Amino acid sequence: MSANSSRPAGSWLRRFAALVFDADTLARVVDPTLADLQHEVDDAGDDAAAGRAARLRGYFAFWKLVVLSPFVFADWPGRRQLAHSLTHIGVIVVLLVVTFGAKSEWMMRWLGEFFPRFEPRIISIADLGPYVWMLTPIAVAVLVLFGRRSPFRTAPVAIVMICGATVAAAASYGAAGFIAAFDRIGRTGSAGPGDTISAVDALVIPNLLALGITAAMLMLIVVSQWRIRNVPATSIGIDPGRSGAAAIVLVMSMTVSLIAANRWLLLNEGLIEATLEITSPSGATAAGGGRAFMASSEIAIPLMLLGLVISVTMLAAAFAAWRTSRVRRPNQFVIWSTRLAVVALLVGCIWHANVMSSQWQTFRTQTNAMLAR
């Protein structure tokens, strides 16, 4: 317990925990863990090193608790909700990694180098990724439409963020795969049609798939507004936030998820533009912009990791939104922001899919001409 500080250590963690854990778990497990942290930091007094060490120990204990919670609360009251929710997020993250990560060039190379024995098995599992990824949103849509206990029924904000996470992950893995496949141009300054075609395919296919599925999912959710009239909470926009602060945080998270997805897609469109310059029939190879961009091929792994961080953060925010929506009354600000976000995401999906598919067609025409020559 701290008597000499205006905001005790771990107060933000306590707010986060309030979104994730039920009241009983908070009182009996989380609060004592954070109380220990505060007590130790308080004991450290002016000793900065001891204070830092106490914080590190306390933060580690807290996050360990969060990560292990689906398992350690096996016989805990209220654990079902928590375990199901975290498992749900875990499944989505695994799908993101398997679908867009394991098939990417750099990851195949990395797996082959470090885990040669497991590579064939992992890659064969990864082959299932696109099919699983296509089936998942359909299953979610069915849950939204018909499931009585669906976690999505009351949280359209969460759906918007999950869609944003999907697009951001697809776009970042696509970009990482593209740059890794296009590695030769970064090292030698030239690339054959074979390198170019596989690189552009690695980028465009996951992007278009994610955009298409996201758009379809959003449209199904719009349909569900009319389908389930007797459950008002299922209507788009009926969502969390009795308090103004919670509503602002949710709307900001939603906005960030949409901006992140949009930025990743714009980056990918820039990459394809650079490839179009290289494969242009006029022979004007990319000098400067396009080539310089691709020469930085070592950014493939940071690109993927950043995309993963963004996706996981969005999923965590979506989870928090869902948790909040279960206990709070609707807030008009969030209702209208969600409606706006659904429309923006739909329009954005259609817009980016249109730009990217038109770029893909141009690229195909140009590479066919190159191969004919």
Added chain:
Amino acid sequence: MTPKPTSLPPKERLILETLVARGPMFGLALVDQSGGTLKRGTVYVTLGRLENKGLVASEQEPLHPGAIGLPRRIYRVTGLGERVLKAWATLTQELALAEQL
């Protein structure tokens, strides 16, 4: 239906033994006393299970005037906890004797 017998895993037994030997303690003190067997991140989960079984009781430490932050919890063993620990020790001894025979 036959009631499920109370189990006493090693960590729960260690907590009960420590509380019986040293009296009421904070969770962090139990971690320090355990010599690395109990961990900060999960000690309160184990203590919560013991509370659910009625073997341990807890209360918040009193707040000083003007103090901010979360109060810690003090844990003590209950009468049932002491009896279960004794019964468990007896059972372990009996089993060890039976194995020797």
